[in-house]
Amino acid sequence: MMRRCPLCAESTTALYHRDRRRDYYQCATCELVFVPPEQHLNAAAEKAEYDKHQNSPHDTGYRRFLGRLFTPLLAKLEPNARGLDFGSGPGPTLSVMFAEQGFTMAIYDPFYAPDASVLTQTFDFITATEVVEHLSQPGEVLTQLVAQLAPNGYLGLMTKRVTSPEAFALWHYISDPTHVSFFSEATFRWIGEHWNMAVEFPGADVVLLRCRED
Known part of the structure; x- marks a missing residue:
């Protein structure tokens, strides 16, 4: 069967x-x-998994975890920048921090938070922390x-990255049944080229993509 990326x-x-x-397939292009x-x-099964998450803006450990994206992105933003936290989960926290x-x-x-009206708006920055690995498309x-x-x-993403087939086989990240898309540094560089975005890796699990001027 042909597997389209x-x-x-x-x-x-x-x-x-x-x-x-x-089964896990890899695309030869991206x-x-x-x-x-x-x-x-x-x-329904996917949501049942997410309902188990106990994240909260009152959890200092969770805030520290999100700080890996929050801190480098904050340093790049202009005052009055407007942001969207995409895939904010059952306990939105990064939006509270900003x-x-x-x-x-x-x-x-x-x-x-299924208010689709926000998907028609424009933002100066968008974050998606521990989200892209869940995306079927x-x-x-x-x-x-x-x-x-x-x-x-800026588009700020946090997700653990693929490094090698050997590491992948032993990786705890693939044991989560809601994780279906796995990105490497090369994948993010492809994304940058495809959408004409500058790519920066400020941390092991963090990537910042910035729209270039045409």
């Missing part, structure tokens, strides 16, 4: 890894590693988010 839509893909539960759609959870610094924030989450979602960025806007 859910990020770049190319069909040159090959089996990257297989375990007892799922190097995304992905689980085929017939092995994804349905929406609001505390005086930024106007919106949130969106398909399960917990990352190409469609990234196209949407990039289109919502103002000139010179």
Whole structure:
């Protein structure tokens, strides 16, 4: 069966890894590693997994975790920048951290904050922390988010990165049944080229993409 990449839509893909539960394919073009759609959870089962999360803006450990994206992105923002936390989850926290610094924030989450009107607005920065690995159609979602960025806007992502087949086989990250798309540094560089964005890696699990001027 031909496996079309859910990020770049190319069909040159090959089996990257297989375990007892799922198969993982890698795209030869953008190097995304992905689980085929017939092995994804349905929406109800997916939400049931997210309902187990106990994240809260009152949790200092969670704030520290989010700080890995918050701190480098904050240093780049102009005063009065307007942001969107995409995939904000059941306990929105990153949006609270930016609001505390005086930024106007919106949130969106398909399960917990499904106000689609924010997806028609423009933002100076958009964050997605521990989100892109859950996307069954990352190409469609990234196209949407990039289109919502103002000139010179930032897209800040946090997700653990693929490094090698050997490490992947032992990786705890693939044991989460809601994780279906896995990005490497090469994948993010492809994203930067495809959408004409500058790419920066301020930390092991963090990438900042900035819209270039045409």
